[in-house]
Amino acid sequence: MHELVEAMAGMKEADALRIVDEMLVKGEDPKKILDLSSEAMQVVGERYQEGTYFLPELIMAGEMLRKIGEILKPRLAEKQGETRKLGTVVLGTVRGDIHDIGKDIVGFMLEVNGFEVIDLGIDTGEEAFVAAVRDNKPQVLALSGFLSVAFDSMRSTIEEVEKAGLRKDLKVIIGGGQMDDTVRRYTGADAYGDDAMAAVAFAKETVGVM
Amino acid sequence: MAEASWAQMTADERRAWRISQWRNPGLPFANPEAEAEYRARVDRILAAINLEKPDRVPVCLIGGFWGASWAGLTPYDVMSDPAKAAKAWTDFNLEFRLDTQCSPLFAAVSAPMLENLDYRSYSWPGHGVTKEASFQYNERQWMLAEEYDHLIADPSDYLLRVYLPRAVGAFGGFANLSSFCDFIEMPFSSFHMPGWGSPEMIEGLERLAAASRSVGEWWQHMGGMVGGLMAAGFPGYFAGGSKAPFDILGDTLRGTKEVIMDMFRRPDKVLAACERLVPVAINWALKRPGQLGSPVIFLPLHKGADGFMSDEQFNTFYWPTLRAVILGLIEEGCIPFMFAEGHYNQRLEAIMDLPKGTTVWLFDQTDMARAKQTIGKVACIQGNVPLSLMYAGTPQETEEYCRKLVDTVGEGGGFILDTGAVADGGKAENLRAMIRTAQEYGRY
The missing domain is CATH 3.20.20.210 (TIM Barrel)
Structure with a gap:
């Protein structure tokens, strides 16, 4: 394992940033540093899936990736050739709810697993979800909510997507604090997820990779 | 007791x-x-x-x-x-x-009290979230990383003079006060008191008084309700x-x-x-x-x-x-x-x-x-x-x-x-x- 991957996956933020600096001084290709960072995120994602890492490591890894991205940004001259994505997920916390941590973790894990994630943020109204589904044609719509007020917002979001004629060929998953099969039925979603891994498994199943 | x-x-x-x-x-x-x-x-x-x-x-x-x-x-x-x-x-x-x-x-909780306080670390219905939603945290660094030592050394002082002015607007003027220990020695009081006359402090004190009146009315109803149910x-x-x-x-x-x-x-x-x-x-x-x-x-x-x-x-x-x-x-x-x-x-x-x-x-x-x-x-x-x-x-x-x-x-x-x-x-x-x-x- 490259020392940068090891430092990032081992939650050694200061070491990781020092290694990035040293690599740049040596004239290393920024693209290679970016690839190594992605590799580290893979390792973190795997450890989370195995149950050795939890929320803290995902947040810390995301922060390291953000910092390294900022360092590399001006050096990555032209836009990198986009790597082929497994599929697209539109993600957001529904109307009336401003919780973002669970949603961010789902977004992180989906990206680590090869999905394009369109994150609409928190307190997202029905019309914003409808527009994002129309514009991005995702395979999966992932609705997040922590409070019981989210039950109704999720239900009305799915209704509006349906009214706009966008429900066909779209799979909807809900997740967050109180979501379970009873809420799934109430909202009309296809699935509910207890954690970020459930969202990844659902998205992979939807696009036909397991 | x-x-x-x-x-x-x-x-x-x-x-x-x-x-x-x-x-x-x-x-x-x-x-x-x-x-x-x-x-x-x-x-x-x-x-x-x-x-x-x-x-x-x-x-x-x-x-x-x-x-x-x-x-x-x-x-x-x-x-x-x-x-x-x-x-x-x-x-x-x-x-x-x-x-x-x-x-x-x-x-x-009394919304007029929160409005008067300019309470910032939560959103509440009609104030940052919809009227149908419950109150929720505003995730933010209300305390900065470099402030750990102050918190550890003297939590109440930290809360009064650093945290509150940032998290609750009505306490804004407290940021310019010197330590409350000044009152332990009579002559030091002169160094503490000027901050209480600043325009920000006076506005804050008026807000605090208004918040207290709001919650006074609130307690009249709530106290009556709790007592009535106990009875x-x-x-x-x-x-x-x-x-x-x-x-x-x-x-x-x-x-x-x-x-x-x-x-x-x-x-x-x-x-x-x-x-x-x-x-x-x-x-x-x-x-x-x-x-x-x-x-x-x-x-x-x-x-x-x-x-x-x-x-x-x-x-x-x-x-x-x-x-x-x-x-x-x-x-x-x-x-x-x-x-x-x-x-x-x-x-x-x-x-x-x-x-x-x-x-x-x-x-x-x-x-x-x-x-x-x-x-x-x-x-x-x-x-x-x-x-x-x-x-x-x-x-x-x-x-x-x-x-x-x-x-x-x-x-x-x-x-x-x-x-x-x-x-x-x-x-x-x-x-x-x-x-x-x-x-x-x-x-x-």
Whole structure:
């Protein structure tokens, strides 16, 4: 394992940033540093899936990736050739709810697993979800909510997507604090997820990779 | 109770004194039946807390805004109008007749008070979130990383002169004050006082006075409501609240993401801050003017749930100082009530390290059979009826679920039936099914 991957996956933020600096001084290709960072995120994602890492490591890894991205940004001259994505997920916390941590973790894990994630943020109204589904044609719509007020917002979001004629060929998953099969039925979603891994498994199943 | 005699009392004597205060609230009951019912309810809860069998499984509702939604009101309505709130919760309690009051005190907080304070670390209905939504944290760094040393050295000074000016606008002027220690020496007072005349301070003081008037009106309604329900036979449950030191630090000081990164970046500071906050958390619950109405202290737990950290992180950063707060409260004769939202399956063994019959743990989505076999051996457990069932299930499904809880967790006592999280609403018939199950099926 490259020392940068090891430092990032081992939650050694200061070491990781020092290694990035040293690599740049040596004239290393920024693209290679970016690839190594992605590799580290893979390792973190795997450890989370195995149950050795939890929320803290995902947040810390995301922060390291953000910092390294900022360092590399001006050096990555032209836009990198986009790597082929497994599929697209539109993600957001529904109307009336401003919780973002669970949603961010789902977004992180989906990206680590090869999905394009369109994150609409928190307190997202029905019309914003409808527009994002129309514009991005995702395979999966992932609705997040922590409070019981989210039950109704999720239900009305799915209704509006349906009214706009966008429900066909779209799979909807809900997740967050109180979501379970009873809420799934109430909202009309296809699935509910207890954690970020459930969202990844659902998205992979939807696009036909397991 | 004189302080000197309190200091000489043992923890058991203090607890007995607080319990006698709870059983004998010193107000005129509506009639002898109400008085008998009041005492029967308190004794039923106490038996469960003591891990004994009451006459039947007690049933409570640590309700959020359900009292409002049942009356057709939004969270915004009841936070704006305390008269409406008091009426709604009075009607709700008299209708459903739970074993403790379902209280609006932690839900229908006075919005005019919050507006006057310019309270910033939460959004509330109509102020940052929709009128139908409950209040929610504004995740932000209300305390900066470089401020750990100040917090650790002198928490109250830090809170007064750094944190409050940032988190509560009305305290803005406090940022320019020198230490309050200046009053310990007469001549130093001259150095402290100029800050009190600044335009920002004067505006803030006017805001504080206005906030106090708002909450004065609020207390008139709420105090009347609570007293009225007690007189009708319904005891209050919580006398005060506190938090786990890690949650104090993480929820509204550093913020979730920052405190989590602090565990990696500056673990020693996090640990020192949590340890420093132990006596602060104990005093928070105790040092309120007036007597406590019950021995039970409410501690909402947040960042120690499964998934939020590993067992190692829990046993390092979260549990030792939470345990110290719990033991400190027990020493003061209190009964700590831990509101353990989310899943607590990974923690059930660790939290058993507590004296028997001294605490209550309300569980949300925790495996209750396993909870009974572990923490249930030393503590009363409460809760676990899913909000989703209340909201979208049927009375039959609710009854079935509650019967299963009575069978598995209720066996031998030490169990209180309740929802697993703060209920902002649901179907009345499902709530009735939950209550009926405790009252009929839950007989011992």
